[in-house]
Amino acid sequence: MTSNSTLDRTDGRRGAARRGLPGHAKPGRARGTSHRLAPYLLIAPAIILELLIHIVPMVVGVWMSFVGLTQAYIANWSTAPWEGLSSYKLALDFSSPIGNSFLHSFEVTCLYTILVVGISWTLGMSAALVLHRNFRGRGLFRTLFLVPYAMPIYAGIMTWSFMLQRDNGLVNHVLKSLGLTNGDSFWLIGSNAFWSMVVVAVWRSWPFAFLMLLAGLQNIPDDVYDAASVDGAGIWKQIRHITLPALRPVNLVMVLMLFLWTFNDFNTPFVLFGAQPPKSADIISIHIYGASFVNWDFGFGSAMSVLLLVFLLVVTGIYLLVFNRRSRRA
Amino acid sequence: MKRRLIPALAIVAMVASTAACGGSSGSNGSAGGSGSGSTTLTYWASNQGSSIDVDKKVLGPELKKFEKQTGIKVNLQVIGWPDLLNKILAATSSGKGPDVLNIGNTWAPSLQATGAFLPFDSSALKAIGGKSKFVPASFATGGAAGKDPTSVPLYSLVYGLYYNKKMFADAGLKPPTTWEELQSDAKKLTDPSKGVYGMAMEGGSYTESVHFAFIFGQQQGADPFDSSGKADFTSPGMVAGVKQYVDLMSNKVVNPSSVQYKNGPEAPGDFAKGKAAMLMSQNNADNTLVADGMKTSDYGVVAIPAPSGKKDTASFVAGINMSIFKNTKNKDAALKFVKFMTSPAEQKILDVPFAALPVNAGATPNFTKNAAEAKTFQGILAQRAVPLPLVANESQFETNVGNAVNQLIAQAATGKAPTDSDIKAALQQAQDKMASAG
Numbered sequence: 001m002t003s004n005s006t007l008d009r010t011d012g013r014r015g016a017a018r019r020g021l022p023g024h025a026k027p028g029r030a031r032g033t034s035h036r037l038a039p040y041l042l043i044a045p046a047i048i049l050e051l052l053i054h055i056v057p058m059v060v061g062v063w064m065s066f067v068g069l070t071q072a073y074i075a076n077w078s079t080a081p082w083e084g085l086s087s088y089k090l091a092l093d094f095s096s097p098i099g100n101s102f103l104h105s106f107e108v109t110c111l112y113t114i115l116v117v118g119i120s121w122t123l124g125m126s127a128a129l130v131l132h133r134n135f136r137g138r139g140l141f142r143t144l145f146l147v148p149y150a151m152p153i154y155a156g157i158m159t160w161s162f163m164l165q166r167d168n169g170l171v172n173h174v175l176k177s178l179g180l181t182n183g184d185s186f187w188l189i190g191s192n193a194f195w196s197m198v199v200v201a202v203w204r205s206w207p208f209a210f211l212m213l214l215a216g217l218q219n220i221p222d223d224v225y226d227a228a229s230v231d232g233a234g235i236w237k238q239i240r241h242i243t244l245p246a247l248r249p250v251n252l253v254m255v256l257m258l259f260l261w262t263f264n265d266f267n268t269p270f271v272l273f274g275a276q277p278p279k280s281a282d283i284i285s286i287h288i289y290g291a292s293f294v295n296w297d298f299g300f301g302s303a304m305s306v307l308l309l310v311f312l313l314v315v316t317g318i319y320l321l322v323f324n325r326r327s328r329r330a
Numbered sequence: 331m332k333r334r335l336i337p338a339l340a341i342v343a344m345v346a347s348t349a350a351c352g353g354s355s356g357s358n359g360s361a362g363g364s365g366s367g368s369t370t371l372t373y374w375a376s377n378q379g380s381s382i383d384v385d386k387k388v389l390g391p392e393l394k395k396f397e398k399q400t401g402i403k404v405n406l407q408v409i410g411w412p413d414l415l416n417k418i419l420a421a422t423s424s425g426k427g428p429d430v431l432n433i434g435n436t437w438a439p440s441l442q443a444t445g446a447f448l449p450f451d452s453s454a455l456k457a458i459g460g461k462s463k464f465v466p467a468s469f470a471t472g473g474a475a476g477k478d479p480t481s482v483p484l485y486s487l488v489y490g491l492y493y494n495k496k497m498f499a500d501a502g503l504k505p506p507t508t509w510e511e512l513q514s515d516a517k518k519l520t521d522p523s524k525g526v527y528g529m530a531m532e533g534g535s536y537t538e539s540v541h542f543a544f545i546f547g548q549q550q551g552a553d554p555f556d557s558s559g560k561a562d563f564t565s566p567g568m569v570a571g572v573k574q575y576v577d578l579m580s581n582k583v584v585n586p587s588s589v590q591y592k593n594g595p596e597a598p599g600d601f602a603k604g605k606a607a608m609l610m611s612q613n614n615a616d617n618t619l620v621a622d623g624m625k626t627s628d629y630g631v632v633a634i635p636a637p638s639g640k641k642d643t644a645s646f647v648a649g650i651n652m653s654i655f656k657n658t659k660n661k662d663a664a665l666k667f668v669k670f671m672t673s674p675a676e677q678k679i680l681d682v683p684f685a686a687l688p689v690n691a692g693a694t695p696n697f698t699k700n701a702a703e704a705k706t707f708q709g710i711l712a713q714r715a716v717p718l719p720l721v722a723n724e725s726q727f728e729t730n731v732g733n734a735v736n737q738l739i740a741q742a743a744t745g746k747a748p749t750d751s752d753i754k755a756a757l758q759q760a761q762d763k764m765a766s767a768g
Binding site for chain 2: 071072074075076077096097098101165166167184186188189190274275276278279293294295296
């Protein structure tokens with residue numbers, strides 16, 4: 001009886017709303033409208049900010065790549081002359097000195113990215129595997145390993161630049177104490193500058209890989225490892241056949257993020273070397289900065305930025321396509 | 331499908347936004363505006379003293395004095411040299427900058443070309459006390475020839491060769507009068523086992539490097555720009571001028587570590603601490619030398635010598651100029667402030683802590699108590715200094731050639747003395763970079 005009464009009341013409300021009876025229809029429509037609007041209202045601030053912070057500057061950057069925006073026009077951008085694709089032609093003419101230096105910068109960036117992402121992943125994976133197991137002092141190591149990630153980036157890199165000084169830098173001091181060098185190596189000029197930049201970037205990036213992989217490892221049930229042990233699988237077989245496949249989704253996203261961050265890295269070379277790094281460390285972000293803010297040719301700088309954007313989009317697209325397809329097959 | 335598409339789109343958006351940031355331009359600075367009833371100017375001062383705090387302490391009382399005289403308040407920001415040009419550039423592109431600012435006088439033609447600065451036409455010049463109040467050589471740095479200048483001189487500086495009197499006396503040497511003598515003295519005074527070198531150098535500073543490339547190029551009879559304003563960095567004279575400077579490192583008369591010295595106290599510090607017997611620097615090095623414990627009587631100053639038989643150019647007309655942003659809402663107040671700062675009375679006060687030569691015609695230098703030093707620097711400014719090229723892309727010349735010379739010094743420091751062809755190739759590359767900017 002009670003349930004029937006409830007049903008009747010409910011039906012009565014529905015019926016009234018359908019019939020459009022006064023006193024019922026209005027609140028119902030208002031509620032419906034606000035329900036429909038709610039998601040848009042909630043997402044609106046994010047969309048507006050995304051437009052203002054990312055999309056609008058990006059579109060302006062693309063426009064700048066087609067105009068001759070030099071020092072003569074920076075006070076009034078709109079008067080910059082239309083130059084079409086000339087900046088792109090200049091950047092992609094690898095037989096010319098300017099195109100050649102752009103290509104050199106691209107090659108340095110590719111090598112830098114491969115080394116930094118590869119070494120960071122290896123270190124992060126190794127540390128995560130070790131610290132995933134329970135032992136005394138594990139918390140201390142976990143905290144210690146995350147220090148570079150928690151430290152303000154500029155402070156960290158500046159500390160490295162002091163450590164890499166020739167006369168009173170810690171690196172030379174340690175190498176000399178160990179008898180490995182005479183302690184008079186230059187680390188911030190010449191070809192050594194590239195390796196210094198790689199070491200600093202790895203120091204900064206690997207804790208991120210460690211953190212992500214550690215989180216991923218914690219989602220793998222212990223039972224699977226126990227079963228594998230019972231079946232006679234050793235540590236390497238367990239890593240190969242259980243850990244790595246289980247971490248695949250984490251690795252897919254993490255490697256992509258590390259790749260994008262490293263390829264676009266500006267802070268490491270800028271803080272270590274300043275606006276014009278040694279040739280060996282002339283990675284693409286700082287190369288673009290040099291064209292824009294050293295030579296005041298914002299049009300050419302923007303054209304190189306757009307080429308970088310296209311390259312990264314293509315690589316990201318191929319990466320997602322290939323690995324998503326493999327995941328589906330798996 | 332949709333589930334896969336959403337993260338993919340998010341990642342694509344992230345890629346797009348990170349990559350395209352290079353094309354965007356930041357904005358910086360704040361526009362000066364009128365306060366309630368009283369005018370407030372924003373003033374960007376360059377760092378002239380041994381630290382930014384020292385500058386604030388020096389300028390603070392003077393700005394109060396100006397406020398008392400005129401009722402105009404000045405909001406001071408002292409900006410370090412490594413950041414100044416970029417901040418000005420950002421202010422120029424955004425249109426939001428200070429009312430009045432200091433610039434390196436060598437940037438004047440480049441900044442003039444942006445059109446963002448107030449031209450000092452006849453009425454503006456009249457408002458600040460007239461063109462005749464300035465030293466002509468310094469006033470000529472205010473902008474490109476034939477145009478109304480967009481800056482006026484505030485502090486004048488020139489290069490000189492500082493030498494440690496005791497070290498020279500102990501070695502039985504006299505200050506050099508030719509470049510060959512300087513090289514031979516530097517060799518005699520170098521003893522790496524004691525960490526002592528003949529010359530101090532800021533080998534990582536692009537500004538120092540381009541200044542000496544220009545000065546020594548001038549000694550060799552070369553100009554970096556031809557009469558039509560086209561870059562000509564690879565002439566035999568320019569190559570020889572750069573080699574003259576880089577050879578100090580190749581010949582091991584400077585500490586190899588100084589290749590990492592940038593604009594800062596390191597090189598004057600080495601000289602003040604007796605780790606280097608000579609220092610080529612502008613006259614404001616006095617501040618750092620005294621701060622490092624040297625007495626003005628411990629060192630002497632002579633003009634930087636030229637190789638035998640070459641032109642005796644010893645410096646370029648260095649210094650700091652003052653500009654007014656064109657879009658200031660306080661033009662009259664800004665002109666009053668420029669007049670105040672460049673007045674003989676203020677110059678007399680400011681030249682002492684900032685170790686500058688006066689910009690007023692006929693004024694006596696008072697930046698040092700060492701009369702011989704004052705006379706030497708004044709003589710260099712009057713007779714042996716030439717302005718850097720007054721062309722629109724001068725600042726690009728400074729950065730590109732300066733950095734090319736830095737790389738050559740780095741090559742020399744690591745044991746491979748650059749040859750003429752290495753130098754020519756590096757200068758050619760700098761010239762090519764200029765070409766990209768049109």
